[in-house]
Amino acid sequence: MNNNLNLLIVDDDKNLLSVLKTILTEENHNVSTCSDGQTAIDMCGKTKFDLVITDLIMPGISGLEVLREVRRLNPDSLVILITGFGSLETAVQAIREGAYDYITKPFKLDEIKIIVNHAGEKISLIRENRNLISKLQEAYRQLQTINDTINNSSKNQEGCEKKITVSGVPEEDILITGGMLPLYYTEGLHQPVLSHLERVATLKEKGYLTEEEFNLCKSKLFRNIRH
Numbered sequence: 001m002n003n004n005l006n007l008l009i010v011d012d013d014k015n016l017l018s019v020l021k022t023i024l025t026e027e028n029h030n031v032s033t034c035s036d037g038q039t040a041i042d043m044c045g046k047t048k049f050d051l052v053i054t055d056l057i058m059p060g061i062s063g064l065e066v067l068r069e070v071r072r073l074n075p076d077s078l079v080i081l082i083t084g085f086g087s088l089e090t091a092v093q094a095i096r097e098g099a100y101d102y103i104t105k106p107f108k109l110d111e112i113k114i115i116v117n118h119a120g121e122k123i124s125l126i127r128e129n130r131n132l133i134s135k136l137q138e139a140y141r142q143l144q145t146i147n148d149t150i151n152n153s154s155k156n157q158e159g160c161e162k163k164i165t166v167s168g169v170p171e172e173d174i175l176i177t178g179g180m181l182p183l184y185y186t187e188g189l190h191q192p193v194l195s196h197l198e199r200v201a202t203l204k205e206k207g208y209l210t211e212e213e214f215n216l217c218k219s220k221l222f223r224n225i226r227h
Helices: 013-025 037-047 063-073 088-096 109-155 189-207 211-226
Strands: 006-010 030-034 050-057 077-084 102-105
Touching: 006 013, 006 037, 013 030, 013 109, 037 050, 037 063, 050 063, 050 088, 050 109, 063 077, 063 088, 077 109, 088 102, 102 109, 109 189, 189 211
Parallel strands: 006 030, 006 050, 050 077, 077 102
Antiparallel strands: none
């Protein structure tokens, strides 16, 4: 699981800003920094950051305002708020505004590392889930295309089916070379069927279909051709 993040740190304390950038860069994160809220908002409008760490109390635009704008611009971005004026009320408000976490000064640098690592794990899971959903949607679209094609082929073959006859060989014994099951040869139809079968087999090889689902698709292909 790759937890390396594109990260923005916002703090008007330039010494703290430098320290945080150093330790998080050492953790193999891509770290950008700025010292005021407006610049942070402008940067988030141009670049999608996985994680934003911002001081809560800053001149001009506060960390809560940065949080709101980051969430508006990039809803997937996580935000951690830092403040030296910690209170339960502020923490609750920050969480309600969508903050991923909240930490008060003074804090240990290891504490920041742990929180950022946890955020990275969450971001990686979100990415993996979306990637999986995308693959499942693509697999569903391919199966739907196969299903639609099979249905259309079944309709189109009505009244125009032509069986091959081989002298001395019963029709039910005629097989298409390479077929796994008895399959009638229908003029103009066998090549698309084989093509669909190959697509279903590819889906199975890529792990999108279980053995049972593959057999069901294959069975439907042959069943629709016979009927």
